[in-house]
Amino acid sequence: MTDPALEPWTTWVALSLQLHGIHADPGLALRAARTLSRLAPMASGLAAGGMAASLDELRAEPVHE
Amino acid sequence: MSEAAIPSIAELRRAIATGRRTVDEALDLQREAFGRGAALHHCVVEHAHASQPVARAPLSGIAMAHKDVFHTGLRAAGQGRPSGSQAGAPPAAASAALQRLAAQGASYLGALAMAEFACGATAENPHFVAPLNPLDPAAAVGGSSSGSAVAVAAGLCRASLGTDTAGSVRIPASTCGVVGFKPGPGAIDARGVSPLAPSLDTVGVIARSVSDAAHVFAALQPDEAPLAQCLASPEGIEQALSRHRPWRVASALDQPDLRDDVAQRLDRFESRATSRAVAWRRIALRGLEPLSCLAQVVLHVEAALTHAHSARHALDSLAPITQAIVLPGWAVPAAWYRHAREARAAWRDAFVAAHLAQADVLLLPSLPRGVPDARAVTTTADGFDPRELVALHRYHAFANYLGLPALSFPVGTDARGRPVCIQALAAPGNEAGLLAFGHQFAATASPLLH
Numbered sequence: 001m002t003d004p005a006l007e008p009w010t011t012w013v014a015l016s017l018q019l020h021g022i023h024a025d026p027g028l029a030l031r032a033a034r035t036l037s038r039l040a041p042m043a044s045g046l047a048a049g050g051m052a053a054s055l056d057e058l059r060a061e062p063v064h065e
Numbered sequence: 066m067s068e069a070a071i072p073s074i075a076e077l078r079r080a081i082a083t084g085r086r087t088v089d090e091a092l093d094l095q096r097e098a099f100g101r102g103a104a105l106h107h108c109v110v111e112h113a114h115a116s117q118p119v120a121r122a123p124l125s126g127i128a129m130a131h132k133d134v135f136h137t138g139l140r141a142a143g144q145g146r147p148s149g150s151q152a153g154a155p156p157a158a159a160s161a162a163l164q165r166l167a168a169q170g171a172s173y174l175g176a177l178a179m180a181e182f183a184c185g186a187t188a189e190n191p192h193f194v195a196p197l198n199p200l201d202p203a204a205a206v207g208g209s210s211s212g213s214a215v216a217v218a219a220g221l222c223r224a225s226l227g228t229d230t231a232g233s234v235r236i237p238a239s240t241c242g243v244v245g246f247k248p249g250p251g252a253i254d255a256r257g258v259s260p261l262a263p264s265l266d267t268v269g270v271i272a273r274s275v276s277d278a279a280h281v282f283a284a285l286q287p288d289e290a291p292l293a294q295c296l297a298s299p300e301g302i303e304q305a306l307s308r309h310r311p312w313r314v315a316s317a318l319d320q321p322d323l324r325d326d327v328a329q330r331l332d333r334f335e336s337r338a339t340s341r342a343v344a345w346r347r348i349a350l351r352g353l354e355p356l357s358c359l360a361q362v363v364l365h366v367e368a369a370l371t372h373a374h375s376a377r378h379a380l381d382s383l384a385p386i387t388q389a390i391v392l393p394g395w396a397v398p399a400a401w402y403r404h405a406r407e408a409r410a411a412w413r414d415a416f417v418a419a420h421l422a423q424a425d426v427l428l429l430p431s432l433p434r435g436v437p438d439a440r441a442v443t444t445t446a447d448g449f450d451p452r453e454l455v456a457l458h459r460y461h462a463f464a465n466y467l468g469l470p471a472l473s474f475p476v477g478t479d480a481r482g483r484p485v486c487i488q489a490l491a492a493p494g495n496e497a498g499l500l501a502f503g504h505q506f507a508a509t510a511s512p513l514l515h
Contacts, residue, residue, distance in 0.1 A: 039361060054355050
């Protein structure tokens, strides 16, 4: 079954590698796409301004258990 | 752990200082242990020629072997590649760390096995026979400083330099039941060391005891550093490590992903250790997910740049785990990497304020699911389980991103008799305090280290 979140990353990775002159077989490119797809929600969110909220959470009063 | 024929660095120094052993006798003992163990454990890739050490220096009579990422001056670092990473190239100048150790009297025994290009959290390297875990041959050996951990655990040497980009000193040390020390960035001079991801890379020490690690770290510090000055007498380092301190401990050992027997062992450590601190607070660990993500972004991009030539011209010759680390870096969006680099100081300050403002050390598990079977973390094995591989570096990589000093050491064994280790983190610059904590709390915690 096709993973809709993975599909654009598969295309993006294949093009990026090709444009940089790196000849990776499709299996390797797919593995790289999976890595980026997994990182994307957090990495894109932080880069797009989500860091402030995460830092606020970190700076909140310490939680003692 | 196999027979420990080599006394501790402190004991060797005392024996030499009092005339009970000569420097040559001490070196003969260590070279014999190294040669004997090298034949058994598949952890040595190059034996060095014996040379005369600097006389009457703090580490005269102490011999060590190191991960094969250090240029020796006679040989370029092999980096876990089948024919050396720079076959045919003239050898680069000796690394600053090896030069400093030699100036402090230490002798060099040889180069130790590692994962290719320091990529990967295990010993897996298709170009070499994998070293076996001296504690249990079915257990995994962590990486990438795998040969260093095996050599120290098997008694080939008391200490070994490694490098740690996302846990590559602490993970192998934890799988082999020895001490792994990753100081802050730049605390050990990294010139002449093969890079992976330069802004995360740190030279560290794997050692049989915290005292051994502290001796090596002290020898690598500038002469004026307080810990370096403690090296002047054979007792100086252990006296400094043993000095009473009113420890304030923040414990985040209780994590949701702990395996039951690991959790029980950490509980037992905590219940024994609590009374030895003036303040011991259990706190929630915060920021792990975003920080781990940012560490991974930096790792992929910088590893891609470091190994750009190999990716473009020799991709098929790279180990699968190297390919998996290097290739994504070519497609990481620039915004991710830029944010990860620019936000680093803010993340570090916020993390330290949240976890270390009222504590000298923050405690975390090292390997939450214990030491896995080798086949569970070997990507080509039938029993490969990616979750076990991820668990190996879950609590390590973020410390490199934040630039915090970290120390892992065993506190006992799990239900299978494999080591259970904790990881202590300190604020930037507090390496000496971290080592003192480890010395005082590991001493009574782990039969593995004695």
